[in-house]
Amino acid sequence: MRKITLSLLAAACTAFLAACSAGSTADGNSDGVIDVVWYPNESGEDLKSSREAIGNAIEEATGKDVEHHLTTDYAIAIETLVNENADMAYLGAQGYVEANAQNDAIQPMVVPSGSSGTLDDAMYHSWLAVNQEDQKNYQADGEFSLDAIADTSFSFVSTSSTSGFKVPSSTIIEHFTEKDEYADLTEEDLMESGPLFSQVLFGNSHQGSAVNLLNDSAEVAAFCDTCVDNYVEVAEGEENTAGSTYRVKDDAAEPFNTVTGSEFVLMSVTPVLNAPIVANTNTMTEEEFNAVHDMFTSDEVANNENIFVPEDSEESALFTKSDQERFVSVEDSWFDPIRELSE
Numbered sequence: 001m002r003k004i005t006l007s008l009l010a011a012a013c014t015a016f017l018a019a020c021s022a023g024s025t026a027d028g029n030s031d032g033v034i035d036v037v038w039y040p041n042e043s044g045e046d047l048k049s050s051r052e053a054i055g056n057a058i059e060e061a062t063g064k065d066v067e068h069h070l071t072t073d074y075a076i077a078i079e080t081l082v083n084e085n086a087d088m089a090y091l092g093a094q095g096y097v098e099a100n101a102q103n104d105a106i107q108p109m110v111v112p113s114g115s116s117g118t119l120d121d122a123m124y125h126s127w128l129a130v131n132q133e134d135q136k137n138y139q140a141d142g143e144f145s146l147d148a149i150a151d152t153s154f155s156f157v158s159t160s161s162t163s164g165f166k167v168p169s170s171t172i173i174e175h176f177t178e179k180d181e182y183a184d185l186t187e188e189d190l191m192e193s194g195p196l197f198s199q200v201l202f203g204n205s206h207q208g209s210a211v212n213l214l215n216d217s218a219e220v221a222a223f224c225d226t227c228v229d230n231y232v233e234v235a236e237g238e239e240n241t242a243g244s245t246y247r248v249k250d251d252a253a254e255p256f257n258t259v260t261g262s263e264f265v266l267m268s269v270t271p272v273l274n275a276p277i278v279a280n281t282n283t284m285t286e287e288e289f290n291a292v293h294d295m296f297t298s299d300e301v302a303n304n305e306n307i308f309v310p311e312d313s314e315e316s317a318l319f320t321k322s323d324q325e326r327f328v329s330v331e332d333s334w335f336d337p338i339r340e341l342s343e
Helices: 009-021 045-062 074-082 093-102 132-138 162-176 206-214 286-296 332-340
Strands: 033-038 065-070 088-090 106-112 123-131 153-156 199-202 220-224 232-236 245-248 263-273 277-280 308-310 319-321 327-329
Touching (some): 033 074, 045 286, 093 332, 106 332, 153 206, 162 206, 199 206, 206 220, 206 263, 263 332
Antiparallel strands (some): 088 277, 123 263
């Protein structure tokens, strides 16, 4: 993801110790390799140099080789880590919560900060979007209305996606359960056709969900700003503002190369906690965890333009630097707001 822009740096030390505690008795792996698994969103060829820069930092910190495991499915990435076939992963907040619930040896290491360089503004944005030419169909009295998404075809990312399912589904359920017709609406109801949507699709990545919208497979789609930032630009309005129009760049890489020039409008924008880089403390030793953590939070990594690409650069990378962005420590409890969405 790029431009990943909530946080509490004051908790950094506690965060780090909490994350390491589970790994203090770990034997670590013995094959001389650190295996890193990536979500589909970050598995594209356009982000290869950024993945490799992350890998190089891990290699420098541990003295071990890094092997990257690319995926086409959120569940595969999570299960690979949970089943201890990988040592590290870059997961969304929901993915981390799911992984930690299945294997408490999986602990957060760092998250990308906001522009302040702290956890205070470490957030990105969950979008609900519609095609530009259809936007009036989703408005009432000149304002976008969630009422209008009933009986539409809808695209989510994955049920393990924070901004591509968990956050938007929570918003949708909160809105519709106030109506007698949908009083019993559940998260499970949103995973399939009826009672709210005429059809439900899953893009398996944020890019895939966006393309489902732009190629008319879906009428409304959920996806996040950071995962599509490399492919789109603001055509009208302000960034991350409901009512703004985005346009797919003429030179957009796959999968957007089939929908270049297409435009969509944001009908809803919701802030979301930044995604963590996590480690399995059963397969990494405390020494390895500490070494990678210290490398990631160093100025060396913060200033690595293959990891934190300058905001005005044309290059693609996982993260963007507009000011003081860097990796900062994080504790497990920081993700409790995401856990609470399932309660």
